[in-house]
Amino acid sequence: MSTGVSTSTDKIIVDRSRSHRNRAVSKAVRQTRERLQSGHSRSFDPEIMMMHVDTLLQGASVMPIFVIIVAALGAYLTRDAQIFIWAIPTLSAHAINMLLGRRAKKREMTAERTRKWRQILLLGQLLIGFCWAFFAMQNCSTCGGDSFVLYKSATLLVAICVTAMANFMLPRAVPFSFAPATVALAVKAALTRNPLDIALTAAVAVAVIFFTFITNRMFQSNLKILSFQSEKDDLIAELEVAKSMSDEARRRAEEANLAKSRFLASMSHELRTPLNAILGFSEVMSAEVMGPLNNATYREYTTDIHRSGQHLLNLINEILDLSRIEAGKYELNEEAISLLDIAEDCIGMVQLRARGKNISISPQFEPELPSVWADEKSMRQVILNLLSNAVKFTPQGGEITVKVGWTAGGGQYVAIKDNGPGIPEEEIPVVLSAFGQGSIAIKSAEQGTGLGLPIVQAILAKHDGQFMLKSKLREGTEVIAILPAKRVLQSLPAIEDAPLVERRKKSFA
Structure with a gap:
């Protein structure tokens, strides 16, 4: 199955076949994952204590309002203001707890201070517990029926609920607040053996146990939430x-890459000058311009020197072209050119090599293609590179097809197809990367630098064009260079001036 790979404008040529992962990132993520999976938990006592203090201060008005309502309702039921004797110390105990909470909020919480303040706040809850014990011992001699017992039971159950909701971040707050009341009710029930007192004692005891369990579950849930939040914050910090x-x-x-590219681009003259001298002198010697070389071995050496120098010059030219592109110094000298003419010239340049391998090159050109606005030297380099690759990897007696024509979007393309060994699908990203070579190229006797296709991609990207490579193993390869429609120069008829057209019509009339 054929695979298409296209380029985008202003693209940096990279090896897409590798996963470039930063070691520091991998190490940080791995350490954080191991710490999360190890189950290690830190102490959140200071944070929990501050959350409890904030909750306590935010709900400071709830308990006084509740106590006042209970006292007013009790005075209404008993027709006696004696119930307010209980309300005053209860409000005072609540005020003491609020003062303790304010002092705790102003202190910087450490592990040791947290334990100290937890004991202090539990003692404050125990103080309120004695007030509720005093309430539980209240009696009403004038009340008829069971109304006062129901009033006390409802009040104690609501008080337990309010205390549990306000102090769920303080473990053991509910038992400390209502253990005295439970003990007082139990003593009273044992003394009176009244079924209502026994039922009230049982209801309060069950409520204390139930809400203690509920507050413990809520405390554990909040502890887990804090743990997850802390782990998330640590993970974010690590990342x-x-x-x-x-x-x-x-x-x-x-x-470093930019410095390398700039260095190579600036070394163009220094590298090419001695190579041109080597090529020139070796060519003079091999042509025996200054006189015959009597030794055949020397003539062979001069040919090898010239061939090796030419190969080295081509290699340096490719590296410098790629470096100039990466450094942003590759300038386009754009003009109106014909892709048909350039394709014909490039075919003529590789024709001799193709005949040496008995390879036939079949041009299939659409006639009368308009010119395109592009850099002639660059486009000639693109087509020549693609043709050279096709000749290099096409076996003896093979066939190469060169097409030049219109694209569906109104642009122009050059497509070169061979019937060579093809490229495996998984190696296409490697072939398109800088210095990348496929397994076929590595086994081939004519190995290159692996820079031809990346340079082609970069040149086409500079022209806002596209490059596509389609290949199937053991069937051949097709490469397509595409120039967009905006670079095609359409020839339009001249527009005549309207008054001039009118004068011509009158003259003919």
Whole structure:
């Protein structure tokens, strides 16, 4: 199955076949994952204590309102204001707890201070518990029926519920607040043996146990939430550090790569000058311009020197072209050119090599294609590179087809197809990367640098074009270079001036 790979404009040529992962990021993520999976939990006592203090202060008005309502209702039922004797110490105990909460909020919580303040606040709850015990011992001699017992039971159950909701971040708050009341009711029930007192004692005891269980579950749930939140914050912090390290490493790598590209681009003259001298002198010697070389071995050496120098010059040219592209110094000298003419010239340049391997090149050109606005040297390099690859990897007696024509979008394309060994699908990203070579190229006797296709991609990207490679193993390869429609120069008829057209009509009339 054929595979198409296209390029995008202003693309940096990279090896897409590798997964470039920053080691620092991988290490930070791995350490954080191991810490999360190890089940290690830190102590959240200071945070829990501050949450309890905040909840206590935010709900400071709930208990006084409840006590006042209970006292007013009790005075209404008993027709006696004696119930307010209970309300005053209860409100005072609540005020003491609020003062303790305010003092705790102003202190910086440490592990040792947290334990101390937990004991202090539990003692404050025990103080309120004695007030509720005093309430539980209240009697009403004038009340008829069971109304006062129902009033006390409802009040105690609501008080237990309110205390549990307000102090669920303080473990053992409910038992400390209502153990005295439970004991008082139990003593009273044992003395009176009244079924209502026994039932009230049982109801209060069950309520204390139930809400103690509920508050413990809520406390554990909040502890887990805090643990998860802490782990998430730690993970985010680790990732932020790793990201900053990765960004710094990437910035340094980009700077080093840019410096390398600028260095190679600026070394163009220094590298080419001695090579041109070597090529020139070796060509003079091999042509025996200054006189015959009597030794056949020397003539063979001069030919080898010229061939090796030419290969080295081509290699340096490819590296410098790629470096100029990466450094942003590759300038286009755009003009109106004909892809048909350039394709014909390139076919003529590789024709001799093709005949040496008995390869036939079949041009299939659409006639009368308009010119395109592009860099002639660059487009000639693109087509020549693609043709050279086709000749290099096409076996003896093979066939190469060169097509030039219109694209469906109104642009122009050059397609070169051979019947060579093809490229495995998994190796296409490697072939398209800088210095990348497939297994066929590695086994081939004519190995290159692996820069031809990346340079082709970059040149087409500079022209806002596209490059596609389609290949099937043991059937051949097709490469397509596409220029967009906006680079096609359409010839339009001249537009005449309207008054001039009118004058011509009158003259003919």
